Amino acid sequence: MSQQTPSKQEKIWQTVLQIPAGKIASYGQIADLAGLPGRARLVGKTLGLAPDELRLPWYRVMRSGGQLAFAAGTPQALAQQQLLLAEGVIVRNGRVAKDFWWQPDLAELLFKLQY
């Protein structure tokens, strides 16, 4: 069957959409799961390009170590913290605890993404 080779953008967006509410993932983790190891920076750039219609949970993506994606005090960082708190993710000192890290079942995830 004709494989609709998803663009890197689509792969990244689809992967981010799999992060469940109340959980977070890192840029590098998303890159790996999307089949783009080593492209953490591309993930960040691509999230910024995502149209609002996708309702992409961009705020569930953080830096390695669970730090907020943006510099502390910036409007973006505050928005991210607020959105996470609304889902029960406790943000303290600009970072979240290990308990909130997304640990997907790879078999299930790969099936959903169909790569």
Added chain:
DNA sequence: ACTATGACTGATT
């Protein structure tokens, strides 16, 4: 083809 840039990382200090 080359350089600069960035919603990044991991190791080092």
Added chain:
DNA sequence: TAATCAGCCATAG
């Protein structure tokens, strides 16, 4: 624990 550094690689000019 926090700040710095160097490596990273797709994109844009």
